[in-house]
Amino acid sequence: MSRTHKILVVDDEPDLQPLVLxxxxxxxxxxxxxxxxxxxxxxxxxxxxxxxxxxxxxxxxNMPEMDGLTLLEQIPSVNPNIRSVIVSAYGDMKNIRQAxxxxxxxxxxxxxxxxxxxxxxxRTARHLELWREAxxxxxxxxxxxxxxGIASQMQRxxxxxxxxxxxxxAITAMMKAARNVGGDFFDIVPLSNKRYGISVADVSDKxxxxxxxxMSSRTLLKGAAIGKEKPTDVLKEVNQLLMEDNExxxxxxxxxxxxxxxxxxxxxxLGGHNPLLLQxxxxxxxxxxxxxxxxxxxxxQIEFQSNTIKMNPGEKIIIYTDGITEAMNNKMELYSExxxxxxxxxxxxxxxxxxxxxxxxxxxxxxxxxAQTDDITCVILSFDGYSQGKL
Numbered sequence: 001m002s003r004t005h006k007i008l009v010v011d012d013e014p015d016l017q018p019l020v021l022x023x024x025x026x027x028x029x030x031x032x033x034x035x036x037x038x039x040x041x042x043x044x045x046x047x048x049x050x051x052x053x054x055x056x057x058x059x060x061x062n063m064p065e066m067d068g069l070t071l072l073e074q075i076p077s078v079n080p081n082i083r084s085v086i087v088s089a090y091g092d093m094k095n096i097r098q099a100x101x102x103x104x105x106x107x108x109x110x111x112x113x114x115x116x117x118x119x120x121x122x123r124t125a126r127h128l129e130l131w132r133e134a135x136x137x138x139x140x141x142x143x144x145x146x147x148x149g150i151a152s153q154m155q156r157x158x159x160x161x162x163x164x165x166x167x168x169x170a171i172t173a174m175m176k177a178a179r180n181v182g183g184d185f186f187d188i189v190p191l192s193n194k195r196y197g198i199s200v201a202d203v204s205d206k207x208x209x210x211x212x213x214x215m216s217s218r219t220l221l222k223g224a225a226i227g228k229e230k231p232t233d234v235l236k237e238v239n240q241l242l243m244e245d246n247e248x249x250x251x252x253x254x255x256x257x258x259x260x261x262x263x264x265x266x267x268x269x270l271g272g273h274n275p276l277l278l279q280x281x282x283x284x285x286x287x288x289x290x291x292x293x294x295x296x297x298x299x300x301q302i303e304f305q306s307n308t309i310k311m312n313p314g315e316k317i318i319i320y321t322d323g324i325t326e327a328m329n330n331k332m333e334l335y336s337e338x339x340x341x342x343x344x345x346x347x348x349x350x351x352x353x354x355x356x357x358x359x360x361x362x363x364x365x366x367x368x369x370x371a372q373t374d375d376i377t378c379v380i381l382s383f384d385g386y387s388q389g390k391l
Contacts, residue, residue: 005125006034006051010044010059010071011087023114033121041066041074048078056124057084058117061095069095072102083128085120087112093227097241100219109226116190119162160188164196169261171196172352173379176323176360176372183211183252184321184375185218189225194262197225197234200273200379201254202321204295213250217242217296221256231256231269232304235296239271242297251297255319264311264383269304271296274322274337277344279355281314285345287337313385316352318344318359323374327363335366352380 009020017037027033036054038044040063048054057075061068068086075082086099086107096107105124108117163171173186183203191197199221203214217238224237234256242252255276257268268276272295275287290307311317320340327335343362347355356378363376 003129004031004034005055005121005128006036006053007056007058007121008036008038008044008047008054010038010041010057010063010068012039012060012063024118027118040064041068041071044071045074045078048075048082052079054079055082055128056121057082058087058121059084060087061089061092061099069098069102072099072104076103081128081131083124085124091227093223093237096223096226100223107223113190159185163188164190166261168384169259170352170382171198171259171379172356173200174356174360174377176376178323178372178375183214184323184377185214186377186379187218187222187225188379189222191225191258193260195258195260197256197258198268198319198379198381199225199254199256200319200321200377201252202273202323202375202377203252204250213252217252217254221254225256230306231258231267232306235269235271235293235304236302239296239302240300243300246297251295253295253321259381261383264313264385265308266311266317266381267306267308269293269306271302271304274320274325276309277318277320277337277341278309279316279318279344279348280312281348283345283348285341287341311383313383314348316344316355316380316382318355319379319381320359321375321377323372323376324359324363324378326374327367327376328370328373329367330370335363339366352382356380 009016020035021028024033024035028035036047038047042065044057059068059071072084075084083105084103086104087110088095088107089110099107105127106120108120159175160173163173171188173188175184175186184201186200189197201217203217220238220241224234228234228237235254253272255268255270255273257266259266270290270293272293275290275292277285277287279285288309291305293304294302325335325337325340343359347358350358359378360376
């Protein structure tokens, strides 16, 4: 990061200040972050009024004198360029949703996982730097391509860049936009009991409108994933929230699943999305049979179906968007699901990162010099039982 980011922590718990200073001591020593503290929203506004250098606010919701939600409404009047991260009780979807509606950039849950907090702060700071870059460049831009380039960086800044790995599992993901900004996204959310929520989505249309709808869908999905236990309930809630404010009539295909590394169970639900591809260690690959469901944002009160697979050691699940299977060469031929299955089946010994690169390389070789017309996204999950085998 190019500068020290000053973070105001707003919380009435007396133990939080020494805990933050202790757990973030490395970043403080390296002048990456500078922390200040307030006990409630009133004190926070006073500090913000006196200190123009504060650029991130990390605030609890429940506090005396002025709560976090009220504080969120007041911050733009002091400094509209501050980014706010809200701290909420685990599963408190109502307050999380209100916080997002009032301008929160992201959220973390209590009890605070400092690894997750560190990642959230890094993502917030990066987004803030890009926003400042956009503001600084706004008056000097000579072409719209420059604006789109910054927008692309901002979009990529919210995608996870570090992926969970364990002694018996690995997850990786990548996205390649067809234009400067795209409509695909993926997310990997740590859940309770050492599980992970995994999502891949593809918004209708491309360009800036799709990117904006993608940002909204991603925020809603993350909030629902924290507040709901079943993938079907997550998709149902996201669909209902999208339907409340979707004047443009856009929609998004989506898969959301919960992976438990302790037993290899992957429970998932599809919202009009492509079928999952299962790679087996014996050199075969097959598509998992499941109802594809209906895309989100099209109809109210959709009921989604639950599917569960128990992964065997050495198996991988490939989740992708149709930017892969519908990529086209100069003969107007599609890459196709069959071709994807053959590539995956032929490479059972590759790790998740290498397999992801192999798939993208195969698509690029197939399309040749033809321009990419759709976003390409791929998430791969591997399971190795309880051994210490290669991931």
